[in-house]
Amino acid sequence: MANVHQFEVVVVGAGGAGLMAALYASRGAKTAVISKLYPTRSHTGTAQGGISAALGNYEEDKPEWHTYDTVKGSDYLGDQDAIEFMCEEAIEAVIELEHMGLPFDRTPEGRIAQRPFGGHTNNETGKPVRRAAHAADRTGHMILQTLYQQCLKNKVNFFDEFQILDFLVTDGKTAGVVAVELATGELHTFHAKAVIFATGGHGRIFEVTSNCYAYTGDGLAVLLRQGIPLEDMEFFQFHPTGIFKLGILITEGVRGEGGVLINGVGDRFMTKYAPSVKDLASRDVVSRAIYTEIREGRGVNGKNYIHLDVRPESVNKYAAIDGRTNLDGSAYTITGTQLLAKLPDIIDFCRVYLGVDPVTQMMPIQPTAHYSMGGIPTNKFGEVVIDSNNTPFPGLYAAGECACVSVHGANRLGTNSLLDLVVFGKHAGLKAAEFAQQADYQKLPSNPEAGALFQVEALRTGSGQENAFEINAEMKTIMFDDVGVYRTEKGMKEALEKVWALQERFKHVKVTDTGKIFNTELLSAWELGNMLEVAEVITESALNRQESRGGHSREDYPQRDDKNWLKHTLAWKKDGKVVIDYKPVTITKYQPKARVY
Amino acid sequence: MQVNLKIFRYNPEVDATFHYETYTLESDETDRILDLLEHVKGYHDGTLSFRRSCAHGICGSDAMRINGKNALACKTLVRDVGDHITVEPLLGLKVQKDLIVDMEPFFDNYKKVLPYFINDSPLPADGRERLQSPEERARFDDTTKCILCAACTTSCPSFWAHDDYLGPAALVTAHRFIYDSRDEAAAERMHIVSETSGLARCHTIFNCTMACPRDIQITKAIGELKMTSLTGKLD
Ligand SMILES: Cc1cc2nc3c(=O)[nH]c(=O)nc-3n(C[C@H](O)[C@H](O)[C@H](O)COP(=O)(O)OP(=O)(O)OC[C@H]3O[C@@H](n4cnc5c(N)ncnc54)[C@H](O)[C@@H]3O)c2cc1C
Ligand code: SF4
Numbered sequence: 001m002a003n004v005h006q007f008e009v010v011v012v013g014a015g016g017a018g019l020m021a022a023l024y025a026s027r028g029a030k031t032a033v034i035s036k037l038y039p040t041r042s043h044t045g046t047a048q049g050g051i052s053a054a055l056g057n058y059e060e061d062k063p064e065w066h067t068y069d070t071v072k073g074s075d076y077l078g079d080q081d082a083i084e085f086m087c088e089e090a091i092e093a094v095i096e097l098e099h100m101g102l103p104f105d106r107t108p109e110g111r112i113a114q115r116p117f118g119g120h121t122n123n124e125t126g127k128p129v130r131r132a133a134h135a136a137d138r139t140g141h142m143i144l145q146t147l148y149q150q151c152l153k154n155k156v157n158f159f160d161e162f163q164i165l166d167f168l169v170t171d172g173k174t175a176g177v178v179a180v181e182l183a184t185g186e187l188h189t190f191h192a193k194a195v196i197f198a199t200g201g202h203g204r205i206f207e208v209t210s211n212c213y214a215y216t217g218d219g220l221a222v223l224l225r226q227g228i229p230l231e232d233m234e235f236f237q238f239h240p241t242g243i244f245k246l247g248i249l250i251t252e253g254v255r256g257e258g259g260v261l262i263n264g265v266g267d268r269f270m271t272k273y274a275p276s277v278k279d280l281a282s283r284d285v286v287s288r289a290i291y292t293e294i295r296e297g298r299g300v301n302g303k304n305y306i307h308l309d310v311r312p313e314s315v316n317k318y319a320a321i322d323g324r325t326n327l328d329g330s331a332y333t334i335t336g337t338q339l340l341a342k343l344p345d346i347i348d349f350c351r352v353y354l355g356v357d358p359v360t361q362m363m364p365i366q367p368t369a370h371y372s373m374g375g376i377p378t379n380k381f382g383e384v385v386i387d388s389n390n391t392p393f394p395g396l397y398a399a400g401e402c403a404c405v406s407v408h409g410a411n412r413l414g415t416n417s418l419l420d421l422v423v424f425g426k427h428a429g430l431k432a433a434e435f436a437q438q439a440d441y442q443k444l445p446s447n448p449e450a451g452a453l454f455q456v457e458a459l460r461t462g463s464g465q466e467n468a469f470e471i472n473a474e475m476k477t478i479m480f481d482d483v484g485v486y487r488t489e490k491g492m493k494e495a496l497e498k499v500w501a502l503q504e505r506f507k508h509v510k511v512t513d514t515g516k517i518f519n520t521e522l523l524s525a526w527e528l529g530n531m532l533e534v535a536e537v538i539t540e541s542a543l544n545r546q547e548s549r550g551g552h553s554r555e556d557y558p559q560r561d562d563k564n565w566l567k568h569t570l571a572w573k574k575d576g577k578v579v580i581d582y583k584p585v586t587i588t589k590y591q592p593k594a595r596v597y
Numbered sequence: 598m599q600v601n602l603k604i605f606r607y608n609p610e611v612d613a614t615f616h617y618e619t620y621t622l623e624s625d626e627t628d629r630i631l632d633l634l635e636h637v638k639g640y641h642d643g644t645l646s647f648r649r650s651c652a653h654g655i656c657g658s659d660a661m662r663i664n665g666k667n668a669l670a671c672k673t674l675v676r677d678v679g680d681h682i683t684v685e686p687l688l689g690l691k692v693q694k695d696l697i698v699d700m701e702p703f704f705d706n707y708k709k710v711l712p713y714f715i716n717d718s719p720l721p722a723d724g725r726e727r728l729q730s731p732e733e734r735a736r737f738d739d740t741t742k743c744i745l746c747a748a749c750t751t752s753c754p755s756f757w758a759h760d761d762y763l764g765p766a767a768l769v770t771a772h773r774f775i776y777d778s779r780d781e782a783a784a785e786r787m788h789i790v791s792e793t794s795g796l797a798r799c800h801t802i803f804n805c806t807m808a809c810p811r812d813i814q815i816t817k818a819i820g821e822l823k824m825t826s827l828t829g830k831l832d
């Protein structure tokens with residue numbers, strides 16, 4: 001037990017949620033941030049399109065509309081008290097980011113610029129509203145940089161390139177975490193009164209994904225092993241527009257600027273599926289439409305992709321057909337130069353990875369695994385709640401993509417994640433500090449590193465008959481094919497059997513690197529174990545839910561079933577098996593009704 | 598197609614010095630160099646170590662020398678470099694293992710230029726954003742794109758020669774704040790970058806600009822700082 005550190009609050013993760021939590025926690029308590037990546041490498045940095053808030057910088061908008069859009073987007077599974085809270089805090093949160101120096105794009109009057117995004121509407125006209133505050137197509141990059149910079153300014157303590165392996169519990173209360181320092185391979189125990197998990201998502205379990213290598217569900221798996229349940233894990237968002245095969249995201253902002261989806265026979269098919277908002281319908285709706293087009297033989301060249309067209313002549317043509325206007329009433333048009341200024345990174349991705357220039361050519365796209373709506377159950381203060389009665393676990397908090405408040409319900413609206421990070425990151429930080437001020441440290445377990453060591457040893461001493469990379473590749477294919485956009489009982493049962501088989505095979509993996517310094521092989525193998533756990537919980541939760549709602553789309557149960565399924569799933573791992581229970585959805589103002597775009 | 602991938606290897610726990618290891622791989626011309634490294638790690642030698650995360654040129658993890666030039670492994674495709682590929686760690690920072698270098702000195706330099714927004718004036722009375730015109734915003738747009746990958750700094754002969762040189766990346770960050778109309782600490786930052794370890798160490802060699810995966814006009818930005826340091830004017 002050589003390396004023991006003591007901090008009142010430990011934040012695990014240095015993305016948008018973790019940094020925001022750290023900023024606020026550090027004002028009231030001695031705080032440290034632990035991150036397996038350098039903070040500026042966190043996945044928040046890849047977010048492109050924007051962060052939502054009803055600032056109304058161009059046109060009328062209000063938090064109530066944002067709230068309703070989010071409830072509807074969630075297919076009524078979001079908790080309405082939390083959604084209302086988030087949408088009301090949104091304005092202050094985005095303004096606070098500006099005050100921290102975030103370089104948002106500007107309107108001619110010098111205010112924060114905003115663009116339309118899928119599912120965000122003027123509730124009176126039903127037309128898209130400009131609600132996504134943006135900094136070109138690198139809004140997440142600017143949020144991450146700004147928050148990191150503010151943490152430096154406020155002298156927050158960082159443990160960069162430390163990866164946590166275990167969560168410590170004493171008498172049912174938070175005692176700390178154990179992490180490995182990548183550069184030395186040494187284990188470190190962080191003794192804490194409160195721990196905030198902000199470890200991001202787990203899209204790497206799917207074959208085609210917009211998610212980074214680090215998205216392996218570490219935080220979820222670590223807590224699952226300590227008896228904490230996961231909520232609504234069956235709800236995973238497939239973003240309609242990923243670069244064909246690579247999965248790299250093409251922001252919805254492209255469609256916000258007027259881009260349209262075109263199938264293999266040259267039709268703009270979204271008019272069929274969402275007559276009112278068309279290409280800017282909610283993500284689940286658009287992804288299913290693309291799948292249907294491809295299945296019915298209207299993919300491009302008979303392949304499983306379609307086109308995203310943002311060539312100025314197409315944008316202008318369809319804008320005229322839609323009657324889209326500028327604020328002064330003139331017809332909406334765009335030029336190649338304006339596109340370059342608004343979407344520089346997107347254009348760069350296409351040029352680099354596809355050799356396609358979006359200004360003159362169409363982009364081949366397919367749905368890509370993007371975002372987990374489910375995660376560690378919390379209330380709107382970021383407190384982790386561990387049962388159907390929402391009982392808080394003392395000293396444990398979560399925020400960001402790893403958490404499930406739930407504000408996104410069955411389907412997240414674009415730009416609502418960045419908002420979620422800053423709003424709930426802040427409140428988790430505040431609550432954790434408040435808790436730390438009145439709580440004592442729990443006693444550390446007598447051998448705090450034991451759990452972490454046990455896991456590492458297993459990976460070092462496997463029989464070596466199996467290759468971790470092969471298991472990884474198989475898992476991704478199974479999950480993408482059978483627990484992806486469309487699901488059936490048969491497919492998922494098979495998937496589950498296969499995931500179990502992979503878990504068995506995983507026990508025979510042996511890490512060949514016996515060193516301590518940057519043993520990335522060891523940590524990648526450990527991450528694979530986490531992904532297999534998470535994949536199992538997702539599949540079990542999805543198999544269990546016999547209805548279609550938001551991102552969970554079952555061919556054998558194509559309808560939403562509010563009578564039986566208007567409830568959150570809670571899944572535990574007990575004695576090696578997934579156990580499922582439920583908790584009610586909080587409904588305040590908006591009774592469920594059919595969801596039409 | 599077949600590619601010949603030669604990788605710099607060094608593991609301080611077993612090797613007295615570095616060596617190269619060559620792998621022959623099947624690949625597509627659209628594969629990223631990062632994909633090849635992953636393949637080697639998965640199927641040839643699990644001990645091979647490198648950093649990566651986003652895999653599409655946004656997180657700044659995997660800057661390295663590819664055929665002698667600094668680049669991101671995830672943003673360089675086989676078709677960009679041909680079928681004989683040599684991959685080595687960045688120069689000028691200590692190699693910790695294989696392609697992983699010690700980034701601390703790089704981040705230390707970053708931290709020296711007050712890399713955060715400073716404005717202690719009262720906030721707008723209406724509780725809203727500070728105003729900034731699109732033109733004022735455009736003034737520092739280019740330098741907001743930096744992902745701190747270190748490709749620029751470690752391509753600079755002046756950085757190799759002078760441990761104390763802040764390096765282009767830190768100057769890019771200074772630029773981002775100095776020309777932000779809302780920031781109030783331009784003078785302090787100008788003072789920091791005008792010391793001998795700052796602007797004076799830049800000899801306009803342009804390696805940084807060539808290396809930047811974000812296409813930031815680094816030499817131009819440093820030129821603007823030099824001009825401000827001479828004239829005291831911010832525009
Ligand atoms: C390409 C892309 C574009 C997107 N665009 C948008 C958008 O325009 N608008 C929007 O609202 N949302 C967008 N999203 C979604 C949004 O960006 C993410 O959901 C959000 O950034 C997640 O932030 P986070 O703070 O939860 O996690 P992250 O930023 O990913 O941070 C996770 C942190 O946890 C750390 N970590 C993980 N495991 C461990 C461990 N075991 N030990 C220690 N540290 C660990 C990592 O190092 C990292 O610092 C986009 C997502 C993607 C992938
Ligand atoms: S300026 Fe360019 S090369 Fe230098 S650190 Fe930033 S992104 Fe990398």
Ligand code: FES
Pocket residue numbers: 648649650651652653654655656657658659660669670671672
């Ligand atoms: S892995 Fe993120 S920049 Fe290459």
